[in-house]
Structure formats: structure tokens, C-alpha cells
Amino acid sequence: MDIFSDLMMGLSIAISPINLFYLLIGAIVGMIVGVIPGFGPSAGLAILLPVTFGMDPIGAIMMLAAIYYGAMYGGTITSILLNTPGESATVASTFDGFPLAKKGRAGPALVMQAAASFVGGTVGVILITILAPLFAQVSRSFGPPEYFLLAVMGMLTLLVMIGTNWKFGVISALIGFALGTVGVDLETGQGRYTFGSAELIGGIYFIPIAIGLFGLGELFYAFYTGLHKTGTGGIVQYDKEERFWPSIEDWVSTRFTMVRGSILGFVVGVIPGAGATIASLMAYSTERSISKNGDNFGNGEMAGLVAPETANNAASSGAMIPLLTLGIPGSASTAVLLAAFLLWGLRPGPLFMEQNPELAWGLIASMYLGNMVLLVISIFAIPLFVQMIKVPYRVLGPSVVVVCALGTFSVHASFIETYLMFAAGMVGFFMRLYGFSPAALVLALVLGPLAEEALRQTMTISRGSFGIFIERTPSLSIICVTIALVVLLPLLNRFGNTSAGESEKAGS
Amino acid sequence: MRRVFLVVLLAGVIYYTYVAFADLNFLTRTGRPGPGFFPRVIGISAIFIILWALIDELRKGADEQEKANPEAWQDVVMLMALAIGYAVLLRMFGGFVATVIFLGVTLMVLNRTQPLKNFALAILIPGGVYLLFDRVLNANMPPALYDLPI
Structure with a gap:
């Protein structure tokens, strides 16, 4: 009953005209960000974070969250019509989405992906509503040892999921940790790597690095791959089809797929470091293995589109749980959201929901409304987004540079941070080009200082003994969960990738 | 090229580790982890893993190395150079004028076939951004070091 009355209170706030307006803007911008190939939710959030300055915190957070989950909706439109995923979490949607479009079923595929995204997102929010207060209650028993272990768990999971390029993933994370040590040491007051610069006393600020790596870095990479030279002739024309709406069979055959994808996606999303991409690939391979039409996956099977779509949207909801209840971001996107909370002086954690x-x-509450808004936009504004895909990258690119530069400057009116953003953009390009992980760097930059502070507090409590990590029940539980994840996730990841690879072959 | 990138990273982390050992204490006077604790652990781990990755790269045969593609580099290097130029212009002429110049030049280079459209975009986009940041959001726009007589 408490949850219900809290939710009603939240709904009364979210439904105010100004907050609804911000939600709508966030949903539209999120879809645009998702539609642009190469730009994921992290890039969109990082670039647009400065735009929310001057807004009321509640409206701003609602808008940013809408950009975050809206990007999941938008990313699939290009997967279906162009065979080019808008971002990594919608890669699995190309396996059956594009073959469906080629078969002349682009309209039903677009509507079903919107419906699947809505179901995944809504189931995810229902589970947040029920589970977030429970998580918050459990995490109240957490102290510095548990926070240190959670940060380690987040990084380890991310690195394990990187797979074959794990060495480059570790290097990326170590660079992030190293950048996180710049600034005055809060315990002793000693300057670290400040080289006498007043600008570096407070440390390397997270936002310019995130904007540079995700915004400029991705843009440079898109230019390197020649995206600015390609035309838009590959778009499947969906508006000339006889039948736009899905058939009853489409709905009936995928009803359990939606439920399975939503639950699996949410669970994977809650695990720090796993994320929507892994969730969508796992959901796809699971569905493929249990479906009666498993052999047809990769040739335009509706369940093959619905499974990853429900999963990636449910995962983006699930990732909000560790953020809200522990203050630990599980992905690069939620790390940017954490930065947004901190900018308004809000510290997510066990007491956040209570305080x-x-x-x-x-x-x-806004996430319920946001999913409804996105469902409507996804179905009825598709022609608008298709027009957007047609804007050439060579025109869009320079505008992205402008927004990144002016957005970074607007945060602290600092030219040093603006130059840092440009430098991070170039480093981000080379990282992307040579197989390193900008996401691991950003996550480490956020988690590094948290982990260091927690470890030093732990050592103070235990008088220098590491035994504290196994003496406390919550710490021991986290260690067991971490070991289980590190052992199980690579196996599941390999299983997902194998199935996905087979489907890609079948589709091509 | 990946080898060069790894060598640059290695040089950076060696310097980082040197500072951690030379300037920062590993433990505090009370025996707890000091300001150099984390940097030393990070630095040594980074040197070890980068060396490992570098050796792996050197072991790869010539056929496994990525082939240089000058055409792919041409546009990205140009965009990077233009972006650096934009960073300099921002400091000199402020947000609005620098953006007009940057967009004008970049669009003329990348989108040569539509000069009128480029001209319109080079004026409209900075105008829109100025209205959004300066007027609507009351956010900071980079101030000019030198004012142009316009």
C-alpha cells in the first residue's frame, strides 16, 4: 500500500504540465539520438546534459531519463529499415528486423518493435516499483566494504563481458582509474597529479571526458568508417506496403516472448556492468533455442525481433535499480545519469528514496508515462524519424562538434574543460578504432574515486585487515555473487554470440 | 598503428607510476593506505598489462596487422584539424562568431555541392544555439578575447 501511495504521489508530480513537457521533449530527443547511427544513449545524455541546466531538478532528471530509455526505442528503426543499428543494444534487432523489412513486412516490424519496447519498458518499471524499495532496504546494511566490493563487481562484470578484447578493456578501465586519482587527496590534503594547476585541484571532471569520448569520439569514428559519404538509398520503403499493422498471429505468437524477454532483460540490467546489449543478445539466443521456429531465426521471424527489443528496454529500466538504491552506476549511460544527479546536489543511495x-x-512514475508517450511516438512519428535518417552525416557532424563544445563550456565556463573534451574526443576515436572500451574508461572514472574512498574507509574500520571482507555477511554475499557472475556470464555471453552469429549467417 | 598507440599509453603510465612512487606516500603515518596507494597499484597493473598487449601485437604477423587506409584517414584528420581550429577560435572570438566560422568552413569542405544551404546552416545553427544557451537556458557561452567589428 505504501508503494502504491508513493507511486500516486510520484504520478501527481510527473503529470504536471511542465514535467510532461520535459518528458515529451526527452522522449523525442531520445528517439532522435537512437535513430542516428553511432550515437547511443550515453552520447546523447552526455551531450545534452548541459542543456538541462537552469531547469527544475525533477523535470531535468525526468527529461534525461526519457532520453536514456527513448534511445532504446529509436535505435531499432534504423536496424529494421537500414540494417544499421542505431546503437549496440539494437544490434540483435537487425538479425530478424531487416529480413522482415526485406520481405515487405517493415510496417508490422516497426509496430511490433514499438509494442515490444513498450512491454519491456513497462514491465521493467513495474519491477522497479516493487523491487527498488526492497533493494534500498537491503542496502541500508551496506558499509564501505560492501560499496568497495560493488564497485569491483561492476568493473569485473563489464570487463568479463568485453570478451576477447579483455586486455584492452582492462587497459581502458585502468586509464579511467588513473584519471580518477587526479586532484587533492581528501584524506591527507596532498595534491596528486595537479602539477600546480588550480583547475586540476578538484580533479578531472567527468562530463568533458564523457562528452569527448562518446560524442566527439563516436563522430570521428563515424567519419573514419565513411558514414558521411554513404547515401540513404538502402532504406526500405515501408509506406508503400499494403499492410502496415501486424496480424493477430504476430501478436499471439509473441505474447510469451515479450514476457520472457522482459524478465530476462530486467535481471541482466540489474547486474552492474552487464547492460542492454548483453540482455538483447541473451534474449535473442534464448528465444531461438526454445522457439518451435528456431531454424527460421535470421530469416525474418517476428519473435526474433520482439525478444531483443523487450529485453533491451527492460534492461535499461533494470539498470536504474543499482543507480537509485546503491548510487552505483552499472553502465556508461547510468554513469552520466549519476553525474546529473550529483550536479543537482543529489546523492543516490540507500536513503535516496526515503530522503x-x-x-x-x-x-x-514518469517512466510509466514516458513509455506510453514513446509507444505513440514510435508508431505515428516514424515518417518523421525516417526523414531524419536522410539528413547526411556530413551536415550533421559539424553541428555535433558545436553542441559538444558549447555544451561542455556551459557547465563550468571553463576553457580548460572544453580543451579536455576535444582531447578526450581524439583519444576516444583511437580507443574505438583499436578495440579499446570508452565505456570501461568512463565507468572506471566514476567508480574509481568511490572505490578508493570506500577501501580506505574499510581499512580504517578494520585497522588494515582485509579479513573484514569475509567476516561481514553482506560483503561475503557480494563476493559470492561476483564469483558466480564472473564464471557464468562469459558462458552465457559465448552462447548468445554463437546463436547471434548463426542467425547473422542465416540472414545474409 | 595500434602498436604506436600502445607505446604512447605505455609512456604515459610509466610517467604516472614514476610520480606515484616519487611524490606520493604508499601508507599514511598511521599505517593506512596513503595517497599513493591506489596510483601505485593502478600504475604497476597498467604497465604490466600494456606490455603484455604490446608483446601480443608485436607477435602478430604482418598479415594480421591492420592495413592503412589513407582515404579513410583523410576526412577524419581534416575534421580533427577543423575541430582543433574551432577550439582556438572559441577562445579568440567567442561562441557565436567562432561557430559561424567553423560551420561555414567545415560545411564548405565537406558538403561542396550545396553552398547556399551551407551558408544558411552556418548562420542558422549558431543563431539557434545562441538563443537556446544564452537566452532560454541562461547558460555560459564562451566570451571573446578579441571582439570583431560586427
Whole structure:
């Protein structure tokens, strides 16, 4: 009953005209970000974060969250019509989405992906509503040892999921950790790597690095791959089809797929470091293995599109749980969202929902509304987004540079941070080009200082003994979960990739 | 080229580790982890893993190395150079004027066939961004070091 009354209170906040307006803007911008190939939710959030300055915190957080989950909706449109995923979480949607479009079923595929995204997103928010207060309650028993272990778990999971390029993933994370040590040491007051610069005393700020790596870095990479030279002739024309709406069989045959994808996606999303991409690939391979039409996956099977779509949207909801209840971001996108919370002086964690009920429940309630708004936009505004795909990258690219530069400057009116953003953009390009992981770097930059502080506090409590990590029940539980994840996730990841690879072959 | 990138990273982390050992204490006077604890662990781990990755790269045969593609580099290097130029212009002429110049030049280079459209975009986009940041959001726009007589 408490949850219900909290949710109603949140709904009354989210439904105010100004917050609804911000939600709508966030949903549209999120879809645009998702539609542009190469730009994922992390890039969109990082670039647009400065735009929310001057807004009321609740409206701003709602808008940013809408950009985050809206990008998941938008990313699939290009997967279906262009065979080019808008971002990594929608790669699995190309396996059956594009073959469906080639068969002349682009209209039904677009509607079904919108419906699947809606179901995944809504189931995810229902599970957040039920589970977030429970997580918050459990995490109240957490102290510095548990926070240190959670940060380690987040990084380890991410690195394990990187797979074959794990060495480059570790290097990326270590660079992030190293950048996180710049600034005055809070315990002793000693300057670290400041080289006498007043600008570096407070440390390397997270936002310019995130904007540079995800915004400029991705843009440079898109130019390297020649995206600015390609035309838009590959778009499948969906508006000339006889039948736009899905058939009853499409709905009936995928009803359990939606449920399975939503639950699997949410669970994977909650695990720090796993994320929507892994969730969508796992959902696809699971569906392929249990479906009666498994052999047809990769040739335009509706369940093959619905499974990853429900999973990636449910995962983006699931990733909000560790963020809201522990203050630990599980992905690069939620790391940017954490930065947004911190900018408004809000510290997510075990007491966040209790101390900021308006904001926490307003955000959760807004996610219900956001998914409804996105469902409507996804179905009825598709022609608009298709026009957007047609804007040449060579025209879009320079505008992205402008927004990145002016957005970074607007945060602290600092030219040093703006130059840092340009430098991060170039480093981000080379990282992307040579197989390193900008996401691991950003996550380490956020988690590094948290982990260091927690470890030093732990050592103070235990008088220098590492035994504290196995003496406390919550710490021991986290260690066991981490070991289980590190052992199980690579196996599941390999299984997902194998199935995905087979489907790609079947489709090509 | 990946080898060069790894060598640059290696040089950076060696310097980082040197500072961690030379300037930062490993433990505090009370025996707890000091300001150099994390940097030393990070630095040594980074040197070890980068060397490992570098050796792997050197072991790869010539056929496994990525082939240089000058055409692919041409446009990205140009965009990077233009972006650096934009960073310099921002400091000199401020947000609005620098953006007009940057967009004008970049669009003329990348989108040569549509000069009128480029001209319109070079004026409209900075105008829109100025209205959004300066007027609507009341956010900071880079100020000019030298004002142009316009």
C-alpha cells in the first residue's frame, strides 16, 4: 500500500504540465539520438546534459531519463529499415528486423518493435516499483566494504563481458582509474597529479571526458568508417506496403516472448556492468533455442525481433535499480545519469528514496508515462524519424562538434574543460578504432574515486585487515555473487554470440 | 598503428607510476593506505598489462596487422584539424562568431555541392544555439578575447 501511495504521489508530480513537457521533449530527443547511427544513449545524455541546466531538478532528471530509455526505442528503426543499428543494444534487432523489412513486412516490424519496447519498458518499471524499495532496504546494511566490493563487481562484470578484447578493456578501465586519482587527496590534503594547476585541484571532471569520448569520439569514428559519404538509398520503403499493422498471429505468437524477454532483460540490467546489449543478445539466443521456429531465426521471424527489443528496454529500466538504491552506476549511460544527479546536489543511495521521495517516485512514475508517450511516438512519428535518417552525416557532424563544445563550456565556463573534451574526443576515436572500451574508461572514472574512498574507509574500520571482507555477511554475499557472475556470464555471453552469429549467417 | 598507440599509453603510465612512487606516500603515518596507494597499484597493473598487449601485437604477423587506409584517414584528420581550429577560435572570438566560422568552413569542405544551404546552416545553427544557451537556458557561452567589428 505504501508503494502504491508513493507511486500516486510520484504520478501527481510527473503529470504536471511542465514535467510532461520535459518528458515529451526527452522522449523525442531520445528517439532522435537512437535513430542516428553511432550515437547511443550515453552520447546523447552526455551531450545534452548541459542543456538541462537552469531547469527544475525533477523535470531535468525526468527529461534525461526519457532520453536514456527513448534511445532504446529509436535505435531499432534504423536496424529494421537500414540494417544499421542505431546503437549496440539494437544490434540483435537487425538479425530478424531487416529480413522482415526485406520481405515487405517493415510496417508490422516497426509496430511490433514499438509494442515490444513498450512491454519491456513497462514491465521493467513495474519491477522497479516493487523491487527498488526492497533493494534500498537491503542496502541500508551496506558499509564501505560492501560499496568497495560493488564497485569491483561492476568493473569485473563489464570487463568479463568485453570478451576477447579483455586486455584492452582492462587497459581502458585502468586509464579511467588513473584519471580518477587526479586532484587533492581528501584524506591527507596532498595534491596528486595537479602539477600546480588550480583547475586540476578538484580533479578531472567527468562530463568533458564523457562528452569527448562518446560524442566527439563516436563522430570521428563515424567519419573514419565513411558514414558521411554513404547515401540513404538502402532504406526500405515501408509506406508503400499494403499492410502496415501486424496480424493477430504476430501478436499471439509473441505474447510469451515479450514476457520472457522482459524478465530476462530486467535481471541482466540489474547486474552492474552487464547492460542492454548483453540482455538483447541473451534474449535473442534464448528465444531461438526454445522457439518451435528456431531454424527460421535470421530469416525474418517476428519473435526474433520482439525478444531483443523487450529485453533491451527492460534492461535499461533494470539498470536504474543499482543507480537509485546503491548510487552505483552499472553502465556508461547510468554513469552520466549519476553525474546529473550529483550536479543537482543529489546523492543516490540507500536513503535516496526515503530522503527524496518526490524525485525518486516522480522519476519512476514518469517512466510509466514516458513509455506510453514513446509507444505513440514510435508508431505515428516514424515518417518523421525516417526523414531524419536522410539528413547526411556530413551536415550533421559539424553541428555535433558545436553542441559538444558549447555544451561542455556551459557547465563550468571553463576553457580548460572544453580543451579536455576535444582531447578526450581524439583519444576516444583511437580507443574505438583499436578495440579499446570508452565505456570501461568512463565507468572506471566514476567508480574509481568511490572505490578508493570506500577501501580506505574499510581499512580504517578494520585497522588494515582485509579479513573484514569475509567476516561481514553482506560483503561475503557480494563476493559470492561476483564469483558466480564472473564464471557464468562469459558462458552465457559465448552462447548468445554463437546463436547471434548463426542467425547473422542465416540472414545474409 | 595500434602498436604506436600502445607505446604512447605505455609512456604515459610509466610517467604516472614514476610520480606515484616519487611524490606520493604508499601508507599514511598511521599505517593506512596513503595517497599513493591506489596510483601505485593502478600504475604497476597498467604497465604490466600494456606490455603484455604490446608483446601480443608485436607477435602478430604482418598479415594480421591492420592495413592503412589513407582515404579513410583523410576526412577524419581534416575534421580533427577543423575541430582543433574551432577550439582556438572559441577562445579568440567567442561562441557565436567562432561557430559561424567553423560551420561555414567545415560545411564548405565537406558538403561542396550545396553552398547556399551551407551558408544558411552556418548562420542558422549558431543563431539557434545562441538563443537556446544564452537566452532560454541562461547558460555560459564562451566570451571573446578579441571582439570583431560586427
